[in-house]
Amino acid sequence: MKKILHITASARGEESVSYLLSQQTIAQLRAQYPDARVLRRDLWAEPLPHVDSLYSNALARKEGGAPHAQGRSSLAWSDLLIEELKAADALVIATPMHNFTLPSSLKAWLDHVVRIGVTFNSTPEGKIGTLADRPVYIAISRGGARERQPDFLEPYLRAILPTIGLKDLRFVD
Numbered sequence: 001m002k003k004i005l006h007i008t009a010s011a012r013g014e015e016s017v018s019y020l021l022s023q024q025t026i027a028q029l030r031a032q033y034p035d036a037r038v039l040r041r042d043l044w045a046e047p048l049p050h051v052d053s054l055y056s057n058a059l060a061r062k063e064g065g066a067p068h069a070q071g072r073s074s075l076a077w078s079d080l081l082i083e084e085l086k087a088a089d090a091l092v093i094a095t096p097m098h099n100f101t102l103p104s105s106l107k108a109w110l111d112h113v114v115r116i117g118v119t120f121n122s123t124p125e126g127k128i129g130t131l132a133d134r135p136v137y138i139a140i141s142r143g144g145a146r147e148r149q150p151d152f153l154e155p156y157l158r159a160i161l162p163t164i165g166l167k168d169l170r171f172v173d
């Protein structure tokens, strides 16, 4: 294992529970693979834009649309994030539960990397992922007890990540 992509979704930075939980996985991987490099994608420190019309139109195979008024367009973000993803031998995702589901920072990342014709293809058999499978460690933190609230976070990740080919999911809760 050479490259580990560490994606963190909490606004609480390095004090965040999900971050600290994910650091345990990072430490275990570093011990196992001392030469592995860890690339951090901090979704709070560098927030991703919502997808723009240029991106939405491109996905619908329509012409036109406009990029974000400032900064990189969603298509450029998407290309960059997909390259990061492809280059990683393992992913470590740290996320809190927000309102029974994933925080919007992580949803924005997914909107950029789950891309028709690039990371998955739509076929008569359904959506088929194009990414090579690799281990994905997912550290989840939540304030309330699991049994006393709906959970649209773990089932959602179990549905969306395999859509792009990432099936080897290992939850750390």
Ligand SMILES: Cc1cc2nc3c(=O)[nH]c(=O)nc-3n(C[C@H](O)[C@H](O)[C@H](O)COP(=O)(O)O)c2cc1C
Binding pocket: 010, 011, 012, 015, 016, 017, 018, 019, 095, 096, 097, 098, 099, 100, 101, 141, 142, 143, 144, 145, 149
């Ligand atoms: C906007 C928001 C919504 C939240 N919604 C939930 C929730 O639905 N269920 C829950 O158990 N905790 C909820 N929490 C609490 C966090 O999941 C909890 O504090 C978690 O440990 C924070 O992780 P972090 O330190 O990695 O950010 C919410 C927190 C915030 C800020």
